[in-house]
Amino acid sequence: MKTIKKYYCLLVCFIMLGSLVSCGSNDVGEDLSIDNGKLKLSFSTENGSLVDFQDLIHDYEFLDDTGTLELPWEVNFNESQDSLTAAPANFTYSKSGPLKVILKWSGFKGETHKDFGITAEVTLDEEKALSYWKISLDGTHGKQINSVVFPKISGLKNMGEEKLAVPTWMGQILDDPREYLSQSTKDEKKMAWEYPGPLSLQCLALYNPDKVGLYTAANDTETFRKSFSFTLDKSNNLTYRMLNYPSFDKEVNLYAPSYEGVIGSFKGDWITAAEQYREWGGAQKWSLESRFEKGLNPKWLEETALWVWNRGYSENVLVPAADLKQRLGLPVNVFWHWWHGCSYDEGFPEYLPPREGKESFVQAMKTARDKDINAIVYMNSFQWGNSTESWKTENASEYAVKDINGNMRTHSYNIFTGNSLTNMCMATQFWQDKYTSLSDDVVNTYGTSGVYMDQACMNRACYDSNHNHPLGGGNYWLKNFGKLTNQIRSKFSEEKPSILAGEGGAEGWMPYLNAFLTLQVSRERYAGVSRWETIPFFQAVYHQYAITYGNYSSLVTPPYDALWPEEFRPDNLERPLDPKFNKQFLMEQARSFVWGMQPTISNYHSFLASKRKEEIDYLMDIARVRYKGLKYMLYGKFLRAPKIKIPEEELNISKLSIYAGRKGKGVTAYKKEHPLVYVGAWKADDGNIGIPLASISEKSIDLNFTINKEDYKLPSKGKVFITNKEGRELLFDFSEGDIQINYELSPREVSFIEVVPSS
Structure with missing residues (x-):
């Protein structure tokens, strides 16, 4: 095939001034807006660009009114195709009721594209602050289209104190993404993520937790290949793009994805966005047909208290x-x-x-x-x-x-x-x-x-x-991965239950894999300290449908494959790391516990039981206490943890591979503030609430916090228990008002609080 050095972009951006416009509906006039009482979208009658994107509930306009009128789509062709250098001659529009607009572009210049046309339908949800964006391309016969960008939302102004949450594998969050992008030395200041793959689900959240947030997603139930991106322009505005990838078929004359882009607004944080996505994702076939949901996992997998890697x-x-x-x-x-x-x-x-x-x-x-x-x-x-x-x-x-x-x-x-x-x-x-x-x-x-x-x-x-x-x-x-796993399992005996596990977390793979290795719980150990922070985004959406396990948490230097060249073999194979990094190990295990993962230790050896006794004892406390609360930490539904004021401490952090020494490179050391107590919240099938607590402090810590009954949909009466390695103890009965917890965590205590409603 001809070498392709670059792609041409069809109508990336332009200002439609004086272009020929044909109005397709007499009753629309100059107001091409849709409004459901929560969200308002307005489009230019000149060229169909999005000119108004309002959260009506919180009285917020997302778009910078000084921006150019950019189209809500791009089409990227191979270099071998004729490029388009001018705007289409015709733009028509219509409204199908108060919640839907239909936008059409045609009349593209060039013989190759004379029959080419684009239709976009944008519909507001009847009840939610969400909109659905669908596109179709006519006249694609004989064309090689690399990507169709839709929706494209340009001119997103700064909400102030922004955060960006991305479900990359487990998930990660970034403070001030615009400042982060501005530091890029590349010509295009861009962040992009592929799905399926690094993105475990189809959702991004850009938000100011005290103000408003942008929710972007796709409602693709068949896991078609796509990607999502944010780019920063010279005006400090962001452009959001969802890239859709048609297959190359010169005989097909229409490209119309079966799914829609989803654009919405919300008030809250990444958990709010995860809960919204969970409402949709939990109803899809990958959840309903997941091996965990259907009871297809071997008993030994669900009963695993600890993995040794x-x-x-x-x-x-x-x-x-x-x-x-x-x-x-x-x-x-x-x-x-x-x-x-x-x-x-x-x-x-x-x-x-x-x-x-x-x-x-x-x-x-x-x-x-x-x-x-x-x-x-x-x-x-x-x-x-x-x-x-x-x-x-x-x-x-x-x-x-x-x-x-x-x-x-x-x-x-x-x-x-x-x-x-x-x-x-x-x-x-x-x-x-x-x-x-x-x-x-x-x-x-x-x-x-x-x-x-x-x-x-x-x-x-x-x-x-x-x-x-x-x-x-x-x-x-993914379809063929499913065929592969079915073929493999046809060879397995029911008398000897066996599993297939995989790397990462991914919604589409839940019907095919029994367990998912989610390593971002110890991201610092392989990626060092950066501005990205790990969050349990995948678990927040799919914990009750997928078993997650694993981390890089280790107390020794890495091993070296005996089959690799002898000349690079280090002298200090699997020897205890500097004790100053021990608390990093505790932190990784604490995260796993409160985030609902099966605990894992990498490179365990019996000598660690004495040389790193406190750390191994802590690991066993994690495993034992978790085992008493499997109804929450294994089978439970993710909830927002109660707000607790928790002290922090600067920890020594090591970046060091756990399974491949790096040609003479030793530990890369960092220092970073981390909380001394990790907290989660889970809802069991019986309605009980479990709140896991894991201290990594050498000192006792007093915890004083409130459990709001309305937040957790709790009745007026019930009991509160505490479970730790010593056993289970009743703390108190509750009746009227919210539940006030006053509890002293012992040094390095692992426990969970249970809120049990009265029957």
Whole structure:
């Protein structure tokens, strides 16, 4: 294919002055507005640009009135297509009732685009401060469209003290995104996120918590590929874009996405936005058909009290797990890397036989199962090392993802060898059969309890016409991931319940994966300290539909794969980190507890029980107390935690990989303020409210806070209990008025408060 260096943009922005306009409705006049009493949208009768975006409840106008009249869409073609340099000659409009406008553009210049037309329908919700934006393109026959931007909202003025919440994997939040963007050295000051993939759900929230907020989303129930972005202009205004990706099909003459863009207003914070999205997302098939919701998870997975994430031979993985299980007295299971016979991050998928040999591995797994320890093993979900022998002998390149120029997508993750991994196309039967065969072997021949599918919740655009899927855009990746997991499970025995876990959190994958590895709970350990802060956005929306686990929380220096080059092997493998970073470990475990995750420790060894006794004891407190409150922390629905005044402390933070030393690079140290108590709130199916508390302080802390009955929909009477490692104790009965909590948390106490309504 012809090399494509850039895309041309159709009508990115312009001022429609003196253009030819045809009015399609006599009763509209000059007022092209829709209003539902909560939200008002007005469009220019000259060119259809959005000129007024008002939150009527809070009397707020989102748009800067000094901005240019930019169209609410862009169409980006390949360079091989004729570019459009002038505005369309015709713009018509009409209103279909008080809540809907229909906008049409036609008469584009150029022979190629003479039959090209764009229709946009914008509809206000009858009850909510939401609007729905739908677009269709006529005359697409013979055209290669890279993306259709719609909706595009330009001229978003500063709300003051803004925050931006993004559900990237778990979720993250940024203070003052405009100032953050202004520091960019790139010509285009832009932040963008892909869905499905890094975005676990289709929603962004830009807001001033005391003023008003912008809610942007999509109501796509079929997980089509798209992306969302914010760009900053020279006037310090933001432009929001949702990019939709049509598949390349020259025979099709119409592109009309089955879903709509959602634009709205709200008052609150990221939790408010998550609750609004949850109302929609919880009713979709990925929630109703999730394995957790349908009771399709093995009992052992839901009963997991603690995961051990270790690497290497069985004696370095299963033996430490058995040690910790004995100390804890609750179910411990294993998340196992580097079990395979190939070098990590280059030898995939030549996993078998295991590096310690078949007989040793099988016997170790049998011994572990006899102790009720289940192990899931690492296998990347779509990578193939192109330096492997199998890459050549199995002609793997034929089934690899191809970009628009016909090139394979490769990346070198292994810094020690420089060898690359290449993306395999999920839609090919070849790859589905290959991965199914491997999964069948590791579970049924080698005795594991399942597979961790690394990079599972990702999405790749493939342009190989031989792969029998739409080219580029579409939703074929997730559909074929579903086919793959169904094919794998057809090989599993009901007598030996096994699971498939995956990296990240993603709404569309919930019917296919049993558990999700959400590592942002310890983001500082792999990304350092930055202005982005982790939030449990995914859990706030989907906790009751998906089991999340995992973190990078470790007390030792990283291991080194025995199959990597000897010359780069460090001397201090898996030795205790500087004690000054111990509190970081506590912080990560506290977050996991109150955010409703299954606890995990990375690189555990029995010597830590004495050398880092306080930290391991804290981890076991987390596991034991959580186990007493599974109705909340596993099965419960996320609620907003009560407001509590909590002291903070400057912590020592380490940035250090947990599984790959960095060629002589040691710990990168930071200091950052963190709260000394972590708090959550969960609602059980029986209506009880659980409020987990986890102190990381060496001192006692007095907590004084109010539980507002109206906020939690509680009746007038009931009881309040406290549960910690000592047991469960009644604090008091409550009747009239709100519930006032006065409780002294002991040093490093882990507990949860229960509010139990009277029957």
